[in-house]
Amino acid sequence: MALPWYEKLSAGLSKTREGIQGQLNVLLRKGPDLDDEFWDDLEAVLIRADMGALAVAEMVDSLRDAASRKALPDAAAVLDLLAERIAAEFSGEGEDFLGMSPLTLLVVGINGTGKTTTVGKLAKEAADAGRSVVIGSADTFRAAAIEQLRIWAERADVPVVERERGTDPASVAFETLAEAASRGADLVLIDTAGRLHTSPDLMAELAKVKRVTERESTAPVRVLLVMDATTGQNGIVQAREFDRALGVDGIALTKLDGTAKGGIAVAITRELGIPLVRIGIGEGADDLRPFVADEFARALVSPER
Secondary structure, three states: OOOOOOOOHHOOHHHHHHHHHHHHHHHHHHOOOOOHHHHHHHHHHOOOOOOOOHHHHHHHHHHHHHHHHOOOHHHHHHHHHHHHHHHHEEEEEEOOHHHOOOEEEEEEOOOOOOOHHHHHHHHHHHOOOOOEEEEEOOOOHHHHHHHHHHHHHHHHHOOOOOOOOOOHHHHHHHHHHHEEEEOOOOOOEEEEOOOOOHHHHHHHHHHHHHHHHHOOOOEEEEEEEEEEEOHHHHHHHHHHHHHHHHHOOEEEEOOOOOOOOOOHHHHHHHHHOOEEEEEEOOOOOOOOEEOHHHHHHHHOOOOOO
């Protein structure tokens, strides 16, 4: 029997949570005093979870202010507020544009982030909800990507437009949109080749794919960046370059179950100003879900719902 989503999320974030809780327990054993050492140590704990120095500094300042205003009695009382304060870091959550209909979605990212799998999961979710979906395989460099998409397309019972290796990716996007128009599809998912953010030529090629997509699509076009949570702060550098080249509308953060630094979700939204719209815990078709700040913060800090 499949686990309810919150239980799966909590289990997936266990590496990060156990690291945070272990260090917080050390903090509590030092005593109840809310002295400078306590606040310095709390800041260090959150930075180790990869939440980002700026976000952590402001979060701790906020907790310190709350402790003073509310006359909180001890360290335990402060830590009770931690999940609430982490959730507040995501107050700028944007609209979940993946629910828009019609929609053309350009899915981008570097190699190994789970980009093609994310396309497949989104296709399956949409098809199961009764939407008409067309997938475009604009990753014409990696044969495995085309094969992966075929498998997901079969699971979702949706068509996939593909061409031989080496084909201009922009032309695949063009043909995908023509196919979608002929079918009256309300969701077009275009998978692109993984590329290093440090390669100007490859990023320029991706920008061309976006231009063609925007020109040919009758539906709104959005760009989804797929990021691997295990890359930590380096992922933020990558995201900045993709955003500079394309204008990223939202982020899908994958592989949260494979890292002890799940706090990177905080740093991503804080430092980039780009909303998290999906998070991934596991490989199953239903393991990619909408991001909900309160739910995520609770699962990050404590397994209790």
